[in-house]
Amino acid sequence: MRYSANPGRYRVSEATFTDIPDGKVQKVSIQSTLKDSFLDLESIELISLKSGKDFQLTDPRSGKQLIPAIVRTGICLDIATVGVLFDAVDSADETESLLLHRKIAPHQLAIFCYPGKMENLPDLQDLARLIAINTRKVGISTLNLPKCSTSDEGIFSRELLQMDQLGTPYCIILTDDSLRSGLLNLRSRDTTLSETIHLTDIPSYLQKIFSSF
Numbered sequence: 289m290r291y292s293a294n295p296g297r298y299r300v301s302e303a304t305f306t307d308i309p310d311g312k313v314q315k316v317s318i319q320s321t322l323k324d325s326f327l328d329l330e331s332i333e334l335i336s337l338k339s340g341k342d343f344q345l346t347d348p349r350s351g352k353q354l355i356p357a358i359v360r361t362g363i364c365l366d367i368a369t370v371g372v373l374f375d376a377v378d379s380a381d382e383t384e385s386l387l388l389h390r391k392i393a394p395h396q397l398a399i400f401c402y403p404g405k406m407e408n409l410p411d412l413q414d415l416a417r418l419i420a421i422n423t424r425k426v427g428i429s430t431l432n433l434p435k436c437s438t439s440d441e442g443i444f445s446r447e448l449l450q451m452d453q454l455g456t457p458y459c460i461i462l463t464d465d466s467l468r469s470g471l472l473n474l475r476s477r478d479t480t481l482s483e484t485i486h487l488t489d490i491p492s493y494l495q496k497i498f499s500s501f
Contacts, residue, residue: 291372291391291392292375292389293379293387293389294375294379297320297375297378298320298321298329299318299321300317300319301316301318301319301328303315303316304316308335311335311336312335313333313335314333314334314336315331315332315333315334316331316332317329317330317331317332318331318332320371320375322374327370327371327374328367329363329367329368330361330363330368331361331362332359332360333358333361333362334357334358334359335357335360336357337355337356337357337358338355339355343355343356344356372388375387376455384452385453385455385477385478386452386454387477388455388457390497390498391498393429394454394455395429395430395454395456396428396429396456396457396458397423397428397430397431397458397459397460397494398430398431398432398433398436398456398458398459398460399419399430399431399432399436399459399460400437400444400447400448400459400460400461401413401415401416401437401438401462402438402439402461402462402463403439403463403464404464405439405464406439408464408467409437412462412463412464412466412467413437415462415466415467415487416432416460416462417432419432419462419472419487419490420432422490423494425491426491426492426494426495427495428494431451431456435447448475451477452477452480455477457476457478458474458475458476458477459475459477460473460474460490461473461474461475466487470486470487470488471484471486471487472484472485472486472487472490473485474490474493
């Protein structure tokens with residue numbers, strides 16, 4: 289729920305009570321809304337025992353021997369993954385972006401080289417490799433793919449869209465001006481807006497973004 293694109297889709301189910309030979313179990317589930325049904329993502333059980341001489345703890349305040357209540361939680365990673373993916377897809381806009389939270393996206397950053405002059409492409413690719421090394425050093429999962437280097441506007445737009453569909457929250461766009469001034473564009477998947485940043489500030493700036501909630 290903490291990293292959901294739509295926290296309002298989650299709810300806590302009604303409590304159920306079950307008698308067991310030596311006590312009672314109270315159970316609730318954390319559920320995700322799926323159209324007209326609910327998906328149980330996690331179960332939380334409170335087990336109250338009636339007796340148990342071999343299972344007593346000392347109350348530090350009173351010194352009495354007490355039978356503790358047991359809290360048991362259960363989660364299936366396969367079901368949790370389905371819940372996360374459904375949330376990311378169902379919350380997407382008309383571009384069909386995969387709205388994974390930036391902290392759990394498999395790839396957090398992609399680098400694009402978009403030269404105005406093709407003779408600048410090798411230098412931009414060298415710059416992209418340098419940026420990728422520096423961002424990976426600070427723990428940011430970075431894609432630097434050959435197909436993201438193009439001067440064709442149609443291919444460039446298509447690859448940007450594909451990164452949105454893969455759930456990559458940020459893209460760096462290098463242009464001819466990046467070689468002259470060191471300035472680059474940092475594009476957000478969620479807003480599709482870009483901000484201009486100097487390449488030397490990128491690692492620390494992205495660290496702040498990904499360390500914040």
